[in-house]
Amino acid sequence: MPAVVTASVVVLKDFKEFEATNVTGKIVLFSPLWQGYGKTVAYRGAWQRVKNKGGVGLLVKSITPFSIGSAHTGSGGSGATIPTGCIPIEEVELIERLYNRQKEIVVQMSFKSTMKEETSSRNTVFEIKGSQWPNQIVLLSAHMDSWDVGQGAMDDGGGMAAVWQAMKCILDMSKHDSNYAPKRTIRGVFWTAEEQGYFGSQAYYKSHSSNSNENIFFVSETDNGAFKPLNFNSSLKFAGNENQKNRIKQIVQLLNEYEIPLSVRDSTDQGDVGFWTKDKVPGVNYSSDKGANYYFYFHHSNGDYMTVFKEGDIDYTAAIFSSLAHVLANMDDWKTE
Known part of the structure; x- marks a missing residue:
């Protein structure tokens, strides 16, 4: 109008x-x-x-x-x-x-301004089937829509690329050596219509919440910029109980030993996967040290181009999620010693 x-x-x-x-x-x-x-x-x-x-x-x-x-x-x-x-x-x-x-x-x-008529869009779903507990789902996600300005490379193309690469690494390793095959199903989802109000993830949550054959074991998202972590201000923003948090901390400590600076912080900010964390499903939302300020230099602007990312950004983010998903998909339960 x-x-x-x-x-x-x-x-x-x-x-x-x-x-x-x-x-x-x-x-x-x-x-x-x-x-x-x-x-x-x-x-x-x-x-x-x-x-x-x-x-x-x-x-x-x-x-x-x-x-x-x-x-x-x-x-x-x-x-x-x-x-x-x-x-x-x-x-x-x-x-x-x-x-x-x-x-x-x-x-x-x-x-x-003009309000367009409603139309249909789709979530994109892909997975590596679990060998022992295929109905227990470790979910990695990012969103595939963006605003009309820029390319949407940072928000959230980088998150999509990191999730895809994380799962490709696990799949390639399991093909090379069956010992690497996940026991739980690792599922990737690229959400549609996030910018309009989490419509894609909400629809997925509603349609799957009545599926008694599946148990969502863990959820995650990366939508604060898939940047390489440079210091311990980089974090997995965590929602869940103490046992679950301690397990996530153990995985993060392993990453720290390989010089990936990362911490774990309590947060209710879980973006698209917040529908599940409100149901007490443990989840994390990755935020690098650039996620609080630098990310917003380009956020929702003409500056959101592929050049925002530098060498190593996507690879390191993928490494975080492949490690996280692989351990969670293969451990017996959330208990820690």
């Missing part, structure tokens, strides 16, 4: 300032400090609050700690009845400087 609004801009740092400011007839520009993606992204979905206070448009500083003139897209404006958009950090800072000098800034927002 087309939307054209011309109005004065009011620049605000946070929701506290917003609540204390008269924004009637104004375009609200939020310029929050970067506090990590999870906290900062809330401003992108603030159109309803702005409208309720009489605002006529919403602009948000792109949800990133660093910019080279790049706007970052993403969800949050769905259903908006006032113009809503993100603009690059540099442009926000220019407007903010003028605003702080008591200059009146008048902006024309001219947007045109």
Whole structure:
């Protein structure tokens, strides 16, 4: 739908300032400090609050700690009845400087958006059948959709490549020596429609939750950038009980011995596989040391190209997941000595 609004801009740092400011007839520009993606992204979905206070448009500083003139897209404006958009950090800072000098800034927002009809898309599923417990599933995953900007190489093509390579390594080894064949089934899934709201993983969860012939033993995802871990800020964000965490820690210690710096941290942030971890299935979400900030330089922007990755990134991420999957697929249970 087309939307054209011309109005004065009011620049605000946070929701506290917003609540204390008269924004009637104004375009609200939020310029929050970067506090990590999870906290900062809330401003992108603030159109309803702005409208309720009489605002006529919403602009948000792109949800990133660093910019080279790049706007970052993403969800949050769905259903908006006032113009809503993100603009690059540099442009926000220019407007903010003028605003702080008591200059009146008048902006024309001219947007045109179209909601396409719903269509069907598919998850992609592939697996290595377990030799002893084929109905127990060790699940590795990434998502295959991306936003319209960039290539989606980082979000989440790299995750897909790492999962594929991890499973290919296990398959190649088991063909060479049957002792390497997994006892449990290792299943890879590339989720569809993650960016729209985990639709692919949710559909898979619902369709498989009633399958009494299968037991999801473990779930995992990589969607914070498949970067080579360079220090111990790289982690497997873990959800599960203490026995399960101790087993994951043992596997990570083995990787540490091969000079792969990695830690284990408790986290409810499990992305697509959160449907299972809420059901008490143990899971991890890989986040390299670049996952907290550097990843968001390129996230949902035109900069998300294959050149984001450097030599070794995909290989090391694949090594983490192949080691993890192979041990979990072959151990007797979650108990540790």
